[in-house]
Amino acid sequence: MAEITSAVDGKKLLDFCVRAFVKMGVQPEDARITADVLVAANLRGIDSHGVARLARYVNGLRDGVMVAQPDTKAIHETPTTVTIDAGAGLGQPVSYRAMKQAIEKAKAYGCGFATIRNSNHYGIAGYYAMMALEEGMIGMSTTNAAVLVVPTFGRDAVYGTNPIALAVPAGQERSFVMDMATSTVPRGKLEVYHRQEKPLPLGWATDEKGVPTADAGRVLDNFAKRAGGGLLPLGGAGEEMSGHKGYGMGLMVEILSAVVPGAAFLSGVYPKDEQGKPLPANLGHFFGAWRVDAFRPAEEFEADMDRFIRELKGGALAEGATRIYVHGEKEFEEAARRAETGIPLGPKVEASLKQIAADLGLEYDL
Numbered sequence: 001m002a003e004i005t006s007a008v009d010g011k012k013l014l015d016f017c018v019r020a021f022v023k024m025g026v027q028p029e030d031a032r033i034t035a036d037v038l039v040a041a042n043l044r045g046i047d048s049h050g051v052a053r054l055a056r057y058v059n060g061l062r063d064g065v066m067v068a069q070p071d072t073k074a075i076h077e078t079p080t081t082v083t084i085d086a087g088a089g090l091g092q093p094v095s096y097r098a099m100k101q102a103i104e105k106a107k108a109y110g111c112g113f114a115t116i117r118n119s120n121h122y123g124i125a126g127y128y129a130m131m132a133l134e135e136g137m138i139g140m141s142t143t144n145a146a147v148l149v150v151p152t153f154g155r156d157a158v159y160g161t162n163p164i165a166l167a168v169p170a171g172q173e174r175s176f177v178m179d180m181a182t183s184t185v186p187r188g189k190l191e192v193y194h195r196q197e198k199p200l201p202l203g204w205a206t207d208e209k210g211v212p213t214a215d216a217g218r219v220l221d222n223f224a225k226r227a228g229g230g231l232l233p234l235g236g237a238g239e240e241m242s243g244h245k246g247y248g249m250g251l252m253v254e255i256l257s258a259v260v261p262g263a264a265f266l267s268g269v270y271p272k273d274e275q276g277k278p279l280p281a282n283l284g285h286f287f288g289a290w291r292v293d294a295f296r297p298a299e300e301f302e303a304d305m306d307r308f309i310r311e312l313k314g315g316a317l318a319e320g321a322t323r324i325y326v327h328g329e330k331e332f333e334e335a336a337r338r339a340e341t342g343i344p345l346g347p348k349v350e351a352s353l354k355q356i357a358a359d360l361g362l363e364y365d366l
Helices: 010-023 028-043 051-063 091-109 125-135 187-195 216-225 243-259 298-313 329-341 347-360
Strands: 006-008 073-077 081-085 111-119 137-143 164-168 176-180 283-291 343-345
Touching (some): 010 051, 010 347, 028 091, 028 329, 051 347, 091 111, 091 125, 091 283, 111 243, 125 137, 137 243, 243 283, 343 347
Antiparallel strands (some): 073 081, 111 283, 137 283, 164 176
């Protein structure tokens, strides 16, 4: 069944999210950063990580597993690196500021890196990598996540979807922006299919017996009950289609994001106490920024990036295809469309926002 949608103005949606976060005790600046990351996901067509997740943050703040006004502090720093304790606060504000620090260190020394521990879900990885583009730099961002992915030859999930994003500036062409999970799809994609009552493509996920399934609801229910199965690594099951490579990429992200800063990893994320009550997630993030002119003149690099992109896009098309895309291109175009026509919201997402408004005593004016 197709999901019927209505379109809302992005600025109004941003304002609504800001008001919701402020109502939950979040400082206005932090509320705006967090709301901007959510709405940016919707604008770029990544609806699984957009305002559909607002309820998750509101509930986390209400339950105390996310801290509205955390004690955020640097715990280790060098001229080119910094490790930050997020104080169990929202992942977006601390990540925004950490990437800013990485960029400032890159301005001074050619490259800069920041890692975070004791954090929460931070939205789309690409948001932070793209911050470097504003300074003509290369940006990178990774995070670990809730245990959802089955390792190669395994039956049960042991690590997260662990996204990685890389943003590279060009000259006249659009920047290269790769933002992807290291699993076949992120959990949010399953949630979208479940809301739309669509079957999953076989090869995305397995059931509690480790058998491929098309039932999104079953996989999500197994996640909730920790009953087994989960998402597959990028490439799928086994080694024949290189699922072991996606598995390796996911572990690389886990190491950079969690082991390096001292955050929780693998089964340690999203812990619970002896009574089963959720505790702070203690997620970890990694950010990097590189100044292009630390390697060679920026104008030469950007000219070569333009040639690189044009050669890729100018290749021969497969039968039935109309266009070759470069990473980020679809999202840039979708953002331009949605800025004009509005952000589509499905009925279940709209109902969730209305419920948040009612619970918090906010006007729903979208």
